[in-house]
Amino acid sequence: MDIRVQESPFAFGAEAEAFAARQRGMGAVVTFTGIVRDLPGGMAHMEIEHYPGMTEAALRKIAEEAQARWDLGDALIIHRHGRLGPDEMIMMVATAARHRVAAFEAAEFLMDFLKSRAPFWKKEHLSEGAQWVAAKEEDEAALDRWAPKEGA
Amino acid sequence: MMDVLYFAWVRERVGLPKERVETGAATVRELVAELKAREPRYEAAFADEGALRVAVDQELTDFDASLTGAREVAFFPPMTGG
Numbered sequence: 001m002d003i004r005v006q007e008s009p010f011a012f013g014a015e016a017e018a019f020a021a022r023q024r025g026m027g028a029v030v031t032f033t034g035i036v037r038d039l040p041g042g043m044a045h046m047e048i049e050h051y052p053g054m055t056e057a058a059l060r061k062i063a064e065e066a067q068a069r070w071d072l073g074d075a076l077i078i079h080r081h082g083r084l085g086p087d088e089m090i091m092m093v094a095t096a097a098r099h100r101v102a103a104f105e106a107a108e109f110l111m112d113f114l115k116s117r118a119p120f121w122k123k124e125h126l127s128e129g130a131q132w133v134a135a136k137e138e139d140e141a142a143l144d145r146w147a148p149k150e151g152a
Numbered sequence: 153m154m155d156v157l158y159f160a161w162v163r164e165r166v167g168l169p170k171e172r173v174e175t176g177a178a179t180v181r182e183l184v185a186e187l188k189a190r191e192p193r194y195e196a197a198f199a200d201e202g203a204l205r206v207a208v209d210q211e212l213t214d215f216d217a218s219l220t221g222a223r224e225v226a227f228f229p230p231m232t233g234g
Contacts, residue, residue: 135230
């Protein structure tokens with residue numbers, strides 16, 4: 001497992017290739033990348049704050065859960081913090097599994113938990129001022145589908 | 153003594169990222185009540201408990217959580233990672 005919280009950019013292609021190349025016996029690798037979306041009216045930049053120490057521990061815990069639940073061969077999470085411009089990559093996840101369903105599901109699980117359980121906060125700096133991004137109800141609701149099923 | 157940390161708009165309202173607090177609070181809610189009684193900026197930061205999340209020693213928890221043996225408490229809005 002590879003968990004990185006960093007201010008600097010990452011090379012998505014090189015990371016994806018290195019991740020795939022180090023797998024053995026895995027039939028599927030899924031990657032996801034999150035990008036700073038430009039907004040109508042123009043976004044000057046996005047500022048991402050985090051909780052050093054807790055962030056790394058929370059990401060590791062989420063990745064360990066995914067690994068156990070889908071029997072993953074490996075998982076990678078890179079998440080940036082600090083100041084990011086429009087169209088810059090914020091984060092990526094990669095999952096490796098024997099079959100594609102597990103790799104896709106585990107990647108979605110990682111994303112759903114990263115959204116609302118990893119201590120990051122985004123602030124959008126627009127031309128007319130700055131605002132903290134509000135958490136969305138749908139992001140919280142997205143966690144429900146991963147809850148243990150009754151009787152399971 | 154414990155470290156109290158603030159993030160995002162909670163940090164902005166309180167006006168600092170971290171402070172050492174002398175407290176006898178038994179729970180997170182008691183600590184919040186003590187802080188709110190200090191100054192208006194704390195009152196502003198903690199006005200709506202439902203808009204806040206809390207971590208004790210870097211583990212997410214709730215406002216009823218015990219502070220016995222706690223070294224670090226952090227307050228912040230709902231997280232927006234990814």
